[in-house]
Amino acid sequence: MAVEIGLLKSIPYFLGLSTAELEAVKKHVFEQAAERNDMILMEGDPANAVYFVVSGAVKVFKTSVEGKEQILCILKAGESFNDVAIFDGGPNPASAIAMTPVVLYGINKTDMEAIIRSYPDLAANVIRILSKRVRHFVSLVEDLSFRHVTDRLAKLLLEYATDHGPIGGEAGGHPRLTQQEMAAMVGTAREVVGRSLKALEEEGAIRMDRHRIVIVNKKRLEEMSGVAAG
Amino acid sequence: MIVKPILNEALCNGCGLCVTVCQCGGMVIVGSIIKRVDVADCRYCAECELVCPTGAIQCPFEIVIEESIDITFEE
Numbered sequence: 001m002a003v004e005i006g007l008l009k010s011i012p013y014f015l016g017l018s019t020a021e022l023e024a025v026k027k028h029v030f031e032q033a034a035e036r037n038d039m040i041l042m043e044g045d046p047a048n049a050v051y052f053v054v055s056g057a058v059k060v061f062k063t064s065v066e067g068k069e070q071i072l073c074i075l076k077a078g079e080s081f082n083d084v085a086i087f088d089g090g091p092n093p094a095s096a097i098a099m100t101p102v103v104l105y106g107i108n109k110t111d112m113e114a115i116i117r118s119y120p121d122l123a124a125n126v127i128r129i130l131s132k133r134v135r136h137f138v139s140l141v142e143d144l145s146f147r148h149v150t151d152r153l154a155k156l157l158l159e160y161a162t163d164h165g166p167i168g169g170e171a172g173g174h175p176r177l178t179q180q181e182m183a184a185m186v187g188t189a190r191e192v193v194g195r196s197l198k199a200l201e202e203e204g205a206i207r208m209d210r211h212r213i214v215i216v217n218k219k220r221l222e223e224m225s226g227v228a229a230g
Numbered sequence: 231m232i233v234k235p236i237l238n239e240a241l242c243n244g245c246g247l248c249v250t251v252c253q254c255g256g257m258v259i260v261g262s263i264i265k266r267v268d269v270a271d272c273r274y275c276a277e278c279e280l281v282c283p284t285g286a287i288q289c290p291f292e293i294v295i296e297e298s299i300d301i302t303f304e305e
Contacts, residue, residue: 160293161294161295174293177293178288178289179279180279194276210233210274211233211289211292213293213294
């Protein structure tokens with residue numbers, strides 16, 4: 001499959017670029033496909049490229065020396081990863097793995113630097129995207145530092161709840177999460193997630209329905225997670 | 231369609247822990263590799279995923295919000 005201008009246009013990095021400018025950028029873009037559970041990047045390796053998710057979901061995570069995993073974010077179509085390493089010249093700050101079959105677009109480090117010099121509008125987009133990411137990580141630090149596990153799990157369930165079905169179904173959905181992945185996202189052990197889900201079920205906030213976690217009391221979850229009830 | 235645990239036979243080391251914890255007899259080891267049997271009885275408790283030492287079993291969950299139902303009574 002060739003790189004498509006229409007898909008490039010839908011990536012926030014390239015917002016505001018004209019079709020002619022996108023055509024010029026396209027020359028530097030390569031496509032890469034990965035199957036579920038394929039490693040895309042290894043933490044600590046030299047950074048060669050920035051990647052954009054075209055379809056599917058990518059998990060970005062850190063691993064401790066004991067093998068404990070902390071998920072930093074789960075990225076969907078349009079989102080980018082490994083940008084920090086491209087711009088600061090350091091190694092890949094985290095690992096990335098495909099959660100589903102994925103299609104990625106990538107731009108090599110030197111090409112990206114040249115593109116940014118040529119298109120200042122794109123630089124403004126990059127600042128916006130990196131700022132949003134800093135905000136996400138500040139929120140993650142806050143959650144890990146100040147919230148109890150059950151409250152963090154309540155927040156995660158609200159963030160990943162979807163009316164549109166999982167990825168692979170309709171657009172806008174989230175990937176399905178294993179309890180191990182939930183544990184790695186809220187910074188705890190898998191067993192604790194199992195107990196927390198049971199606690200939320202006993203409290204009447206959720207219902208476990210085979211492969212579905214059904215939120216039956218959204219307001220209660222919002223109270224627990226500290227977000228304003230809408 | 232019944233959603234089942236996802237098995238990755240390539241990662242299975244044949245330890246049989248999943249068979250031990252499965253409450254519905256839904257797992258069996260054949261030739262040192264895990265095989266699923268009666269999936270209709272699987273309760274998706276995810277215990278098999280919890281005990282698997284190699285990550286060969288995954289039980290992903292979809293997270294959904296229960297649809298609110300508006301009921302109006304006619305007088």
